[in-house]
Every structure is written in C-alpha cells, then in structure tokens.
Amino acid sequence: MKLKKEFHNKILRRIYYHTVIDKKILPKRYSKRRIYLFGVPEHLNYGDIAIFVSELKFLKENLPDFEVITIPERLVIQKIFEVKEIIDDDDIVALHGGENMGDVWPFPDMIRQDVIRAFGDKYRLISFPQSISYNNEFWVNETQQILKNCIDISIFARDKKSFKI
Structure with missing residues (x-):
C-alpha cells in the first residue's frame, strides 16, 4: 500500500511540474534542440x-539530444x-497521444488541428498514438486539407482500424 501511495504522489508531482506551473517558455540559452x-x-x-509518462520516456530514450518542453x-x-516566437527550424512539435483524432471528441481534435495549422507548413510534427475515427465527411475533408499543408508529419495509430484510415 505504501509503495502504491508513493507512486501516486510521484505521478502527482510530475504532473504538477510539467503542467500546472504556467511559465513563459523562454528562448534557448544554449544550442540544444x-x-x-x-x-x-x-x-x-x-x-x-x-x-x-511513456511519451516523456520515449523522447528521452530516442531523442536524448532534445530538451522536452x-x-x-x-x-x-x-x-x-x-x-512561434522562439522555435527553431530543427525543433520538433509533438502532439500528446491517447485521444481520438476525428469528430468523436471534437474539442481535442480542434486543438490538435490548431497546432498542426500553426506549425505543419514549416516544422517536423509527431502525433503520438491516436485512435482515429470520422463520422462527418466535412471533418474528414477539413483534416485532409490541414494535413496536405504539412511538410513532415508522423501520425501513430493505436489500433489496426486507425492505421488503415
């Protein structure tokens, strides 16, 4: 029980550190991407x-020369x-996974689309694993238009159905 509580507290501290503190993102002080x-x-x-937590671990293991913001x-x-004010050409924009890409949960997808619109025409983008599903043809067309403007995007799917889409 004590171990479970310690793990829970560690997770809460990590979430607080990474999210709750709203600090201005500062320009780089050194050359790390x-x-x-x-x-x-x-x-x-x-x-x-x-x-x-898995995304952070993956990024640290596979892209150790990058600072994760x-x-x-x-x-x-x-x-x-x-x-947009401080990003460099060799930086990467990543999107948190685990949600749904499509019109099932429109609000998270609209936010994802805003990020892709803002950075897709100039920077490398990575979308961590998503479930993908569409019910509305308009939403499909809108997403296709946004993705066509991307110069380098990798979208990872969570399941076979999403991968086929």
Missing part, C-alpha cells in the same frame, strides 16, 4: 497520465503564440 509536446493532460485519469492542454492555444 527542443521538442514542444502540446496537449499533455492535467487531470487524474491514470491512462492519460501513463501515456504522458511540455504544454498542458488548457494552455495550447496561448502557448502556440509563444512557441
């Missing part, structure tokens, strides 16, 4: 938290403008 991870969760859904979901729109 950055990954701007947009849309990380602030709620206590353990599945979403596990995805976030996390941007909570409630601040995405505000931080798009801050990041």
Whole structure:
C-alpha cells in the first residue's frame, strides 16, 4: 500500500511540474534542440497520465539530444503564440497521444488541428498514438486539407482500424 501511495504522489508531482506551473517558455540559452509536446493532460485519469509518462520516456530514450518542453492542454492555444516566437527550424512539435483524432471528441481534435495549422507548413510534427475515427465527411475533408499543408508529419495509430484510415 505504501509503495502504491508513493507512486501516486510521484505521478502527482510530475504532473504538477510539467503542467500546472504556467511559465513563459523562454528562448534557448544554449544550442540544444527542443521538442514542444502540446496537449499533455492535467487531470487524474491514470491512462492519460501513463501515456504522458511513456511519451516523456520515449523522447528521452530516442531523442536524448532534445530538451522536452511540455504544454498542458488548457494552455495550447496561448502557448502556440509563444512557441512561434522562439522555435527553431530543427525543433520538433509533438502532439500528446491517447485521444481520438476525428469528430468523436471534437474539442481535442480542434486543438490538435490548431497546432498542426500553426506549425505543419514549416516544422517536423509527431502525433503520438491516436485512435482515429470520422463520422462527418466535412471533418474528414477539413483534416485532409490541414494535413496536405504539412511538410513532415508522423501520425501513430493505436489500433489496426486507425492505421488503415
């Protein structure tokens, strides 16, 4: 029981550190490249938290030369403008996974589309694993138009159905 409580507290501290503190994103002080991870969760859904922790681990293991800047979901729109002022050509923009790309949950998808619109025409984008589903033809066309403007985007799917889409 004690171990479970310690793990829970460690997760809460990590979420607080990465999301709750709203600090201005500062220009780089040194030449290390950055990954701007947009849309990380602030709620206590353990599945979403596990995805976030896994994303950080993946980035640190596979792109160790990058500094990871996390941007909570409630601040995405505000931080798009801050990041646009300081991002460098060799930085990467990443999107938190675990949600749904499509019209099933429109609000998270609209935020994702805003990030892709803001950075897709100039920067490399990574969308961590998503479930993908569309019911509305307009939404499909809108997403296709946004993605056509991207110069380099990788979208990872969580399941076979999403991968086929």
